[in-house]
Amino acid sequence: MRRIYLLISTFLLIISTTFSFHIAPTFFEKRIDGPGGYQEFTMYNNTTHTQRFKVEFHESSGNFKGSSHTWTEYSPKIVTIKPKSQSIVKVFMKAPKGTPEGEYSTYINFKTIPVPELRDEKENVIQAANKLMLNVSLEIV
DSSP states (O other), X not given: OHHHHHHHHHHHHHHHHHSOEEEEOOOOOOOOSTTOEEEEEEEEEOSSSOEEEEEEEEEOOSSSSEEOGGGEEEEOSEEEEOTTEEEEEEEEXXXXXXXXXXXXXXXXXXXXXXXXXXXXTTOOXXXXXXXXXXXXXXXXO
């Protein structure tokens, strides 16, 4: 029993550190005709460093009736998330009058922007300048 507990704890630790950034929900199941549809996307930062992302909408792949990226309003355009914290991106979509009924899609893109770090002048530590940058796209229909 103790081995199973240790195995599960190790697995959860690996998962929580490997997937240190995630977005929820991963869908937009709202009607965008009439008054339009509103959805909040929560971005989680499980790291120990501040992360900053530029949010953009891009044209979809065309597998659906059409792209809805020009009908989209969102705020904020740049999201800064403190360590072990979360932030919300608000999305509103409204189809123009006369748009044929069907499923429309767009890509919401989160691109990492480097956050400058202030160094202590007394610190005599040499550090590497590599960073892992994310560029995550999520297709919403």
